[in-house]
Amino acid sequence: MIVGALFGASLLLVLPAAFGLDFSRLQQSLIGRFGEARLPLFADWQRLLAEGHGLGEPEKLRQVNDFFNRRVAFDDDISIWQQSDYWATPLETIGSGRADCEDFSIAKYYSLLEMGVPVGKLRLVYVRARQNGPAGPTLQAHMVLAYYASPNAEPLVLDNLRPEIAPASRRTDLSPIFSFNSAGLWQGTGNQSSKSNLSRWQDLLSRARAEGFE
Numbered sequence: 001m002i003v004g005a006l007f008g009a010s011l012l013l014v015l016p017a018a019f020g021l022d023f024s025r026l027q028q029s030l031i032g033r034f035g036e037a038r039l040p041l042f043a044d045w046q047r048l049l050a051e052g053h054g055l056g057e058p059e060k061l062r063q064v065n066d067f068f069n070r071r072v073a074f075d076d077d078i079s080i081w082q083q084s085d086y087w088a089t090p091l092e093t094i095g096s097g098r099a100d101c102e103d104f105s106i107a108k109y110y111s112l113l114e115m116g117v118p119v120g121k122l123r124l125v126y127v128r129a130r131q132n133g134p135a136g137p138t139l140q141a142h143m144v145l146a147y148y149a150s151p152n153a154e155p156l157v158l159d160n161l162r163p164e165i166a167p168a169s170r171r172t173d174l175s176p177i178f179s180f181n182s183a184g185l186w187q188g189t190g191n192q193s194s195k196s197n198l199s200r201w202q203d204l205l206s207r208a209r210a211e212g213f214e
Contacts, residue, residue, distance in 0.1 A: 021049070021114050025212035026091055034095035041071060042094050045111070052115035061147055064111045065158045065165055072107070073098045074160060087200045089208045104160035105145045106204065109181070110213060112147075121148045123179040123186070126197060129161070130173040139175070146179065 023046055030042055048067055052060050075098040077086045088096070088103040090110045099107065105124050112122060122145065129142035146155040146168065155168045168174075178197075179186045182205070185198060 021110075022212040029211045030091055030095050033092075038095050038097060041097065044071070045094055049111060049114045052111075055115075057117055057121075057147075057149070060112060060115045060117060061156065061158060061165055064108050064115070066163075067111075068093075068099070068104055068107050069160055069163060072104065074100065074104075076100055085200070087204045089204060089211055089213065091208075091211045091213075099160070101143045101160055105143045105158070108145045108158055110208070112145075113182075117147070119182050120151075122146070123148075123155075123181050124201075125157075125174075125179040126177045128175040128177065130175070142174070144171075144174065 027039075027042060030038060045067070048063060052063060055063070072093060077083050077100055080086075080096055080098050080100070081088070087106060088099065090107040093099045093103045093107045109122055109124055113119060125144050125146050127142050127144060128139040130137050131140055132138075142161070145158040147158065148155050156165050157168055157171050157174070158165055159171075180198070180201060
């Protein structure tokens with residue numbers, strides 16, 4: 001069950017925080033890499049973040065989740081980046097207009113930070129998602145974003161596979177592996193799969209800073 005297995009693990013590693021946006025610099029980077037075709041999406045994203053500062057956190061979650069789920073198309077890394085596993089910065093997601101599950105979660109995470117949600121309330125969660133196929137149920141690697149209203153609260157799950165934001169206890173299709181944010185890494189006993197993904201996260205933070213995310 002996602003609540004106990006994922007959110008009761010201890011903090012293993014502290015990482016440097018990395019967020020805060022320079023929109024002028026981001027726009028220059030966007031045009032330089034992707035041209036001007038995505039400027040309307042970028043402008044709508046900037047407007048979303050600016051207007052979100054005055055909202056309560058539940059509404060911030062809803063608007064950010066809806067924005068990316070509706071405005072960005074799902075695709076795999078091979079098709080988008082010609083790589084088997086690439087974690088895109090929010091700017092790259094906006095610029096391509098396409099994303100896989102990691103990219104959706106990362107873009108939502110950075111957006112909510114910019115809207116004023118504290119980093120301690122957000123975790124990127126690597127899970128196995130149970131999906132029904134022609135041959136029966138299968139487990140697929142997946143990533144979601146979790147939000148905690150308070151340290152001991154049941155988290156809410158933001159997911160590109162489902163339009164609604166649901167409490168973790170209702171997502172029995174998800175089996176957690178580890179979770180992390182810009183402050184640290186949490187994982188269960190004996191888990192080794194987080195090491196390579198932590199390297200991807202650190203690379204993502206470095207590339208995001210180079211684009212203007214601080």
